[in-house]
Amino acid sequence: MHTRSKAIVAATVAVVVVALVAVLVVRGVIWPNRLLAAQYEVRGVDVSSYQGVVDWPVLAGQDVDFAYVKATEGSGFVDDRFAENLQGARDAGLLVGAYHFFSFESPGRSQAEQVIATVPADEGLLPVAVDVEHYGTFFRDPPDPDKVRAELEVLVATLREHYGVEPVIYATQAAYSRYIVGGFPDSPLWIRAVYLPPRVSDGRDWAFWQYSHRDRLDGYDGEEPFIDVNVFRGDLADLRELRSDG
Template structure:
């Protein structure tokens, strides 16, 4: 075969391989971070109404140790599966906590009061998590960092006072760099890094890592066929110590 023909065949073969890998990643069959995440023994999910009805015993049987379930967003929205998911996870023996999606458009105090009105201060629950990420128009036009930090400080302080522990802060790497880095040191960090292991901009160690947003497990029937997967840095005893009273 002529050298040029060999090169053409090699390029074509490489293109086919890359395309096949891309398809497998899109379908959630392959995921870049799974090997790196496998070194951590405590594994969990986060869910919302997008996963529909969750069969928690079935989910727990797939090596799921903990879960965060969506409770609230902004100062008025409540996820309609929150109470069912919270109760179902507890009954299945899964360590569970609630998460709140932080709005750039609502005062921190109003958001905190909304969380407090929705999420019980219940023994055994993991600390409330606050999800800080860009959304909608704010991807292209992010709000002022100092304004957002000020509202986030109010939210965190109010939740700490009510629940007796610092809330967990979940953030994408971009949102972390803009709104969290260098601050909120007492809050456990939950970082989203779905293609490569986390590289936190201020060198801080993460406590939770969301390593995939396109996994598939058995046990839910919602409009979203994928589920977010996370690991915890530590063992189950360490995870239990995050709860109020340890």
């Protein structure tokens, strides 16, 4: 076979392999971070109504130790599966917490009131997590960092006072660099980094790492076929120490 023909065949094979890998990644069959995340022994999921009805015993039986369930968003939205997910995950024996999706469009105080009205201050729950990420038009036109930080500080301080524990802060790496860096030193950090290990701009250690947003597990049936999967840096005893005393 001529050298040129061999090169064409090799290039064709390479293209086919890359395309096959891309398809498997898109379908969640393989994921870049799984091997890296496997070194951490405590694994968890985060869910919302998009996962539909969750069979928590089935989900918990797949090497899942903890769950964060969506509770609220902004100042006026409550996830319609929150109460069922919270109770179901607890009944399945998981360590459980609620998360709030932070809105750039409403005051921190009213967002805190929405969380407090929805999430019980029960003994044994993991700290409320505040999800800070860009959305909608804010990807192209991010809001002013100082204004966001001021509202976020009010939200975090109010939740800390009410629940008696430091809220967790979840952030994409872009949102961390814009709104979190240098602040909230006592809040456990939850970083979304789905292609490579988390690297935040100030070198701060993370407590939780969302390493995949396209996993498939048994036990849920909603419009979203994928589920977010996370690890915790520490063992189960360390995770339990984060819980509220009620």
